[in-house]
Amino acid sequence: MIIIFLGPPGAGKGTQCKVLVDRYRLRHLSSGDCLRRERENDTDLGRRAQSFMDSGRLVPDELIVSMMIKEMENVNGKAGLVLDGFPRTLGQARELDKALRQVGKKIDAVLNLQVDDKELEQRITGRRSCPACGAAYHITFNRPQKEGLCDSDGAALVQRSDDTRGVVRQRIKTYHQQTAPLIAYYKQKNILHQLDGNTEIEKVTAQMCRLVDQLAVD
Ligand code: AMP
Numbered sequence: 175m176i177i178i179f180l181g182p183p184g185a186g187k188g189t190q191c192k193v194l195v196d197r198y199r200l201r202h203l204s205s206g207d208c209l210r211r212e213r214e215n216d217t218d219l220g221r222r223a224q225s226f227m228d229s230g231r232l233v234p235d236e237l238i239v240s241m242m243i244k245e246m247e248n249v250n251g252k253a254g255l256v257l258d259g260f261p262r263t264l265g266q267a268r269e270l271d272k273a274l275r276q277v278g279k280k281i282d283a284v285l286n287l288q289v290d291d292k293e294l295e296q297r298i299t300g301r302r303s304c305p306a307c308g309a310a311y312h313i314t315f316n317r318p319q320k321e322g323l324c325d326s327d328g329a330a331l332v333q334r335s336d337d338t339r340g341v342v343r344q345r346i347k348t349y350h351q352q353t354a355p356l357i358a359y360y361k362q363k364n365i366l367h368q369l370d371g372n373t374e375i376e377k378v379t380a381q382m383c384r385l386v387d388q389l390a391v392d
Pocket of ligand 1: 232258260263336
């Protein structure tokens with residue numbers, strides 16, 4: 175099964191993807207995480223992506239598509255996959271379709287996690303994560319037991335450098351200009367499912383699981 179998670183930055187895609195991975199044993203591929211790893215490893219791709227990421231703009235399609243297709247090839251052929259943050263432009267979506275066609279695969283479902291703009295900024299600027307285990311927190315909605323420290327390993331929580339207010343506004347603008355058109359693209363293919371993300375994490379999870387349970391039955 176291949177599932178794509180669409181939605182603006184801060185909608186909660188990462189959080190919900192974790193549930194999908196645990197519950198349905200899918201592999202999670204996040205283009206943002208892949209890029210951050212490239213940057214940590216100081217690769218040529220990481221260096222080329224840096225200025226785009228730091229300013230909240232999209233990394234050019236040709237860099238992203240080749241990186242993600244390579245990542246997908248490394249996933250065990252039988253494992254189901256959830257794609258998070260990719261594709262993010264119509265060009266990327268078309269390239270993904272082409273690559274999947276070549277290996278006889280298809281996208282089973284696109285989950286569009288919709289959240290109002292006014293909510294996004296508050297959600298993103300309050301996000302914190304554990305640099306050691308990747309656990310995600312929020313200073314208001316999902317606080318750690320001890321302020322600033324990870325519940326699992328006690329590491330000091332950090333804020334992503336592009337989660338600051340100025341960059342967040344640009345990321346939301348980029349989403350509307352370049353990513354939102356994918357909603358119509360997948361709707362036309364009859365594989366789009368809407369999730370209302372303007373509610374508590376648990377309620378979004380419940381909507382999502384009902385939907386994926388249904389997909390698994392069909
Ligand atoms: P994310 O962690 O998904 O919010 O992504 C962080 C940043 O990585 C984005 O603001 C973009 O600069 C870059 N990025 C992630 N995925 C893509 C993509 N599919 N296409 C272009 N740029 C991307």
